[in-house]
Amino acid sequence: MKWSEFFTSSVGKKLVMALSGLFLISFLVVHVGINACIYADIFDDSDNGEIFNKAAHFMGAYYVIRIIEVGLFVGFFIHIIQGYVLEVKNRAKRNIGYKVPMGSKGSRWYSKSMGLLGTLILLFLVIHISHFWVPSRVTHTLEPVNYGTPTEYHNLYARMYHTFQQGWVVIVYVLGCISLAWHLLHGFQAAFRTLGVSNTKYIALARGAGAAFSIIVPLLFALMPISMYFNWVDLN
Amino acid sequence: MEHYTMNLTLKVWRQKNSQDKGRFETYEVKNISSEMSFLEMFDVLNEQLIAEGKDPIAFDHDCREGICGMCSMYINGRPHGPWQHNTVCQLHMRAYKDGDTIVVEPWRAKAFPVIKDLVVDRSAFDRIIQAGGYISVNTGNAVDANAIPIEKEKADAAFAAAACIGCGACVAACKNSSAMLFLSAKVSHLALLPQGEPERKTRVLNMVAQMDKEGFGSCTFTEACEAVCPKGISVTNISRLNKEYLVAGLTEDKR
Ligand code: HEM
Ligand code: SF4
Ligand code: FES
Numbered sequence: 001m002k003w004s005e006f007f008t009s010s011v012g013k014k015l016v017m018a019l020s021g022l023f024l025i026s027f028l029v030v031h032v033g034i035n036a037c038i039y040a041d042i043f044d045d046s047d048n049g050e051i052f053n054k055a056a057h058f059m060g061a062y063y064v065i066r067i068i069e070v071g072l073f074v075g076f077f078i079h080i081i082q083g084y085v086l087e088v089k090n091r092a093k094r095n096i097g098y099k100v101p102m103g104s105k106g107s108r109w110y111s112k113s114m115g116l117l118g119t120l121i122l123l124f125l126v127i128h129i130s131h132f133w134v135p136s137r138v139t140h141t142l143e144p145v146n147y148g149t150p151t152e153y154h155n156l157y158a159r160m161y162h163t164f165q166q167g168w169v170v171i172v173y174v175l176g177c178i179s180l181a182w183h184l185l186h187g188f189q190a191a192f193r194t195l196g197v198s199n200t201k202y203i204a205l206a207r208g209a210g211a212a213f214s215i216i217v218p219l220l221f222a223l224m225p226i227s228m229y230f231n232w233v234d235l236n
Numbered sequence: 237m238e239h240y241t242m243n244l245t246l247k248v249w250r251q252k253n254s255q256d257k258g259r260f261e262t263y264e265v266k267n268i269s270s271e272m273s274f275l276e277m278f279d280v281l282n283e284q285l286i287a288e289g290k291d292p293i294a295f296d297h298d299c300r301e302g303i304c305g306m307c308s309m310y311i312n313g314r315p316h317g318p319w320q321h322n323t324v325c326q327l328h329m330r331a332y333k334d335g336d337t338i339v340v341e342p343w344r345a346k347a348f349p350v351i352k353d354l355v356v357d358r359s360a361f362d363r364i365i366q367a368g369g370y371i372s373v374n375t376g377n378a379v380d381a382n383a384i385p386i387e388k389e390k391a392d393a394a395f396a397a398a399a400c401i402g403c404g405a406c407v408a409a410c411k412n413s414s415a416m417l418f419l420s421a422k423v424s425h426l427a428l429l430p431q432g433e434p435e436r437k438t439r440v441l442n443m444v445a446q447m448d449k450e451g452f453g454s455c456t457f458t459e460a461c462e463a464v465c466p467k468g469i470s471v472t473n474i475s476r477l478n479k480e481y482l483v484a485g486l487t488e489d490k491r
Contacts, residue, residue: 001441006485009444010414010454011478090412090453093346099247099260100313100339102409106463112411114456190457196479198472 013086018194020079021187025213027072032220034059038157041233048235049157050147057153060136080122087115110182111190117183124176131163132156161235164228177222184214240270242334246281248293249341251350258350260339274317274327275300275307294353300325302466305401308408309354310341315405315464323403323466343404345413347451358404360450361418365402367446368439369422371431384430394428397421399467406461406469412453417461419447420473427480437484444481 006012037052059065104112135141142154163169188210189203197203227233243266251258265281272280275297282292298306307324311317317327332338340354348356400421407415423440426432432439455474462471 001485001488002490010448011481014454093413093453094344095346096344107458107460111458193475196482198475
């Protein structure tokens with residue numbers, strides 16, 4: 001079988017979705033790990049984002065990581081384009097709809113709403129990238145800060161703190177995290193089944209791990225804007 | 237359960253032929269016995285239409301005992317009606333009560349075009365089977381049935397998959413009009429048995445290619461198919477189909 005046939009078949013297209021989705025999940029692990037460094041301020045009020053700024057600096061300063069970042073954009077691009085292609089093509093397979101729709105009988109609403117949830121995540125991503133990635137990597141408009149050494153760091157923490165003083169931003173971020181949670185609750189386990197995991201023992205494992213991941217990771221993210229808004233994590 | 241009779245309002249999809257646009261017609265049926273099957277209720281309605289000099293409603297059926305897979309009605313928003321693990325022919329009128337309104341539609345999918353009224357063309361399934369849903373057996377003496385040992389668990393799983401009657405309810409229920417539950421049942425049934433081994437890879441590749449050609453969608457694991465399948469075919473088979481396809485697709489050479 002030719003590669004072109006393989007990847008354009010209905011199963012091959014889903015394989016691309018699953019692999020790109022799992023790649024994005026691995027990115028979330030790194031992303032949430034680094035950002036969770038802001039919580040250091042809860043335990044040490046003099047931290048003011050020092051640990052976080054240093055970790056973020058590491059992510060921006062080395063070429064290897066900048067190259068991985070390009071891979072990340074490619075991953076998002078593939079996942080989003082393929083997601084829309086599948087969504088539109090699949091829906092077009094029924095040209096005349098039912099008078100009485102099936103609704104969610106027998107399935108969970110979020111498993112039928114991956115396109116919608118993905119779109120909400122995409123909208124959130126645009127806002128999110130313009131908040132942090134653009135000033136940090138493109139326009140370089142972040143204030144500098146140093147911690148007693150000659151090395152200058154971007155004060156991404158201060159940027160976060162100021163951004164999250166606006167109530168509407170906090171709400172948008174929380175909604176983004178909720179969309180992500182539902183998207184993952186279906187996507188995480190579906191990806192493994194797309195990859196051919198048919199042993200029910202492992203399907204149960206994927207479901208369990210997926211549920212835990214979909215709750216913990218979006219919750220850790222959502223608490224960031226919330227805790228800065230309420231000054232549990234602050235700048236002094 | 238006690239016997240009772242009921243009067244019902246039916247809203248049925250009527251379409252003269254594949255070119256006709258089609259529309260819903262409303263019919264009243266009276267004194268329907270709770271002991272009748274859903275199809276018998278349709279027989280009563282058709283007798284009534286014939287007596288009035290009208291065209292009876294075309295619908296598919298054959299065995300009327302839940303084994304052939306011909307009956308195919310989408311009733312009040314669910315293929316095969318409200319009961320679990322059930323075909324329309326085995327749906328009984330005791331599922332309804334006096335005064336109910338029932339909406340009956342054909343399977344809806346581009347790959348299953350309406351021929352007339354509630355009858356759809358499901359020959360796409362036949363072509364998928366022709367593409368690989370078989371084993372090739374050389375002529376000669378019949379081999380002893382017990383010559384090849386098969387693990388009990390595998391035989392059971394193969395048998396459970398082989399229970400698929402090819403009705404198409406899975407396609408009708410799926411938001412993507414995907415035929416993956418059907419296909420996965422057919423592929424699993426043979427992939428689990430030693431008899432299916434020689435054609436294992438070409439089978440799955442050819443059957444998926446045919447499925448795509450027929451215009452069915454891809455599987456996104458909403459599991460609506462399993463919920464409506466009269467034979468309780470498990471979506472686990474779809475994972476197995478994916479595995480079979482990925483292994484075959486990655487290892488088979490260019491052809
Ligand atoms: C961090 C962000 C994201 C992660 C971790 C993620 C993860 C996943 C995973 C694991 C799947 C399951 C694949 C499968 O069923 O085999 C999936 C499916 C899907 N994703 Fe995402 N996704 C993300 C963002 C997005 C975005 C921005 C879109 C934009 C449109 C999107 C659209 C979709 C769609 C439509 C599906 C369903 C495709 C299908 O099952 O046919 N996702 N995602
Ligand atoms: S898998 Fe179930 S619903 Fe689909 S064709 Fe077979 S018996 Fe019918
Ligand atoms: S008529 Fe044969 S299964 Fe219903």
